[in-house]
Amino acid sequence: xxxxxxxxxxxxxxxxxxxxxxxxxxxxxxxxxxxxxxxxxxxxxxxxxxxxxxxxxxxxxxxxxxxxxxxxxxxxxxxxxxxxxxxxxxxxxxxxxxxxxxxxxxxxxxxxxxxxxxxxxxxxxxxxxxxxxxxxxxxxxxxxxxxxxxxxxxxxxxxxxxxxxxxxxxxxxxxxxxxxxxxxxxxxxxxxxxxxxxxxxxxxxxxxxxxxxxxxxxxxxxxxxxxxxxxxxxxxxxxxxxxxxxxxxxxxxxxxxxxxxxxxxxxxxxxxxxxxxxxxxxxxxxxxxxxxxxxxxxxxxxxxxxxxxxxxxxxxxxxxxxxxxxxxxxxxxxxxxxxxxxxxxxxxxxxxxxxxxxxxxxxxxxxxxxxxxxxxxxxxxxxxxxxxxxxxxxxxxxxxx
Numbered sequence: 167x168x169x170x171x172x173x174x175x176x177x178x179x180x181x182x183x184x185x186x187x188x189x190x191x192x193x194x195x196x197x198x199x200x201x202x203x204x205x206x207x208x209x210x211x212x213x214x215x216x217x218x219x220x221x222x223x224x225x226x227x228x229x230x231x232x233x234x235x236x237x238x239x240x241x242x243x244x245x246x247x248x249x250x251x252x253x254x255x256x257x258x259x260x261x262x263x264x265x266x267x268x269x270x271x272x273x274x275x276x277x278x279x280x281x282x283x284x285x286x287x288x289x290x291x292x293x294x295x296x297x298x299x300x301x302x303x304x305x306x307x308x309x310x311x312x313x314x315x316x317x318x319x320x321x322x323x324x325x326x327x328x329x330x331x332x333x334x335x336x337x338x339x340x341x342x343x344x345x346x347x348x349x350x351x352x353x354x355x356x357x358x359x360x361x362x363x364x365x366x367x368x369x370x371x372x373x374x375x376x377x378x379x380x381x382x383x384x385x386x387x388x389x390x391x392x393x394x395x396x397x398x399x400x401x402x403x404x405x406x407x408x409x410x411x412x413x414x415x416x417x418x419x420x421x422x423x424x425x426x427x428x429x430x431x432x433x434x435x436x437x438x439x440x441x442x443x444x445x446x447x448x449x450x451x452x453x454x455x456x457x458x459x460x461x462x463x464x465x466x467x468x469x470x471x472x473x474x475x476x477x478x479x480x481x482x483x484x485x486x487x488x489x490x491x492x493x494x495x496x497x498x499x500x501x502x503x504x505x506x507x508x509x510x511x512x513x514x515x516x517x518x519x520x521x522x523x524x525x526x527x528x529x530x531x532x533x534x535x536x537x538x539x540x541x542x543x544x545x546x547x548x549x550x551x552x553x554x555x556x557x558x559x560x561x562x563x564x565x566x567x
Contacts, residue, residue, distance in 0.1 A: 173189045173190045173538070174263060174264055175189065175264065175267065175543075176189055176190075176265070176267070177190055177538065178266060178267065178268050179530050179534065180200065180268060181269075181324060182236060182271075182325035182349075183200060183324070183351070184197050184199055184200055184527070185199075185200045185215070185247065185251060186527065186528055186531040187251055187256075190267075190535040190538035195528055198215035198216040200215070200232060200233065200244075200247055201215075201230060201231045202214050202229075202243055202246060203218050203221075203229055204227070205218075205223060205224065205225075205226075206223065207222055208221060208223075214246055215251065223414045224374070224418075225371065225374070225412075226370045226371065227373045229372060230243050233325070235326055236325075236326035236327045237274065237275065237278065238270075238278050238282075245285070248290075261291045261292045262291050262292070262293060265292065265293055265294045265295070265543075266286055266292045266294070266296070267303075267534040268282070268286065268295065268297050269297075269299060269303065269534070270282060270299065272299055272331070272343060273345070279297070279561070279562075280558045282297060283295065283297070283548075283553065283558055287553045291550070292550065293550060294544075294547040294548060294550065295547060295561070296547045296565070298534075299331070300324075301322055301329065301331040301491075301530070302533075303537060304320045304322070304529050304533050305318055305333040306533045306536060307530075307532055307533030308320075308487070308521075312487065315483065315487045316334070316483045317332065317476075317484045317487060318332075318484070318487040318488075319333070319469065319473065319484045319487065319489065320332075320489050321489065321491065321492075322491050323350070323465075323491070323495050324492045326349045327345050327348070327349050328345070328346040328349060328452065328465060328468075328494070329343065329344070330343065330346075330468050330469060332473065332475075332480075332484055334477070334480045334483075338566070339475075339476050342472050342473075343472075344463075344468045344472045346452075346464075347460060347462060348451055348452055348460065348462075349494065350493050353449065353452075353494070354375055355372075356448055356458060357375055357444060357448050360444060360447075360448075361378075361439060361444065368439075374411060374420060377412075378409050378441070379448065380496070381422045382409055382444075382445050383448050383449050384449065384497055384499050385446065385449045385497045385498065385500045386446035386449075387506070389446070389450065392443075392446050403442070405442060405443070406428060406441065407428045408429070408432075408438045409422050409439050410423065410437070411436075411437045411438070411439065413435070413437070453465060453503070465504065465507075466507035466511055467511065469488065469512075470508070470512060473512075482516055485508070486517045486518065486519045488508065488520045488521065489529075490504065490520065490522055490526060491526045491527075491529045491530060492526055493526065495523075495526035504520045546564070547564075548564050548565070
């Protein structure tokens with residue numbers, strides 16, 4: 167649990183999958199699901215955020231998501247989650263004494279932006295507000311860790327999309343931002359579909375299969391070799407593993423067995439699925455979306471295209487400071503494969519450095535916590551008084567979104 171100490175700034179990284187929230191003085195944020203869930207075992211109750219930890223049986227969870235395709239579409243669900251986070255059960259905020267740093271999606275619709283400003287000032291009554299993007303906070307954090315770097319390229323592999331955002335001298339190059347319609351949600355859904363087709367019907371088990379994806383999947387460094395190994399039988403196949411599904415009495419979360427224990431035969435009381443080429447085929451979609459019919463570039467090609475759209479003097483700096491954030495960046499082998507692929511596509515005289523951050527999910531939040539201590543932070547915010555005088559126009563003039 168993060169060490170709780172009070173400060174006058176709350177940082178809320180409002181992702182499509184999870185909220186990262188905490189005071190800027192905390193050592194780490196509280197991470198909780200950004201959704202409302204209903205379980206078959208407890209039909210009368212809806213679980214908001216991390217209340218799901220109280221649920222006995224997590225099979226066939228029904229998700230009510232505020233975000234669809236990367237944008238906030240269900241305000242009622244989102245407000246229920248915020249009420250829970252800001253209320254007595256979590257932070258018990260006194261919003262009138264707090265500044266809020268809030269992250270929103272890239273290319274957000276102005277109607278959603280206006281609604282966000284209105285809710286935070288008029289309903290919750292925060293003292294001041296800074297609306298920004300997760301990539302901006304990641305860039306700030308990167309600047310603190312590597313002060314000698316003049317530019318950085320933030321790759322945010324999120325829940326709904328993957329964004330590539332170049333920053334030159336700390337300023338986002340808006341015209342060169344790229345988006346790929348592949349994220350963690352699509353990977354989990356693809357794993358559910360191929361597992362249901364090959365082995366066991368798991369289309370309703372989003373929660374279980376998301377855990378399976380996190381535990382089993384990795385990025386292949388030599389894809390053709392891994393395909394060859396996965397075709398082998400018996401001990402020659404070093405990729406195939408048994409994944410033990412949870413039964414929610416003795417096993418609350420599934421787990422992957424070691425190579426020696428993966429015999430393909432369940433022990434007493436176990437239910438297995440066999441993970442073979444699925445382990446590396448699912449994350450491969452990040453590099454080749456066309457594999458499942460999405461006619462877009464993979465991340466390495468998008469990196470080259472994104473950097474190529476920036477001014478020539480900045481390009482060497484961007485290639486040597488590529489930062490991986492977001493949940494999909496946690497796949498083993500992701501950084502090494504990215505560096506190899508970008509090196510292959512980039513001009514030969516460019517140095518390519520891909521950085522793997524300590525906790526990709528919390529990285530943007532930590533950037534926000536650092537920004538709150540900056541002497542210029544006050545000038546970036548819109549105060550409640552400014553909002554009451556000028557309305558949404560005050561936010562449009564001050565925030566670079």
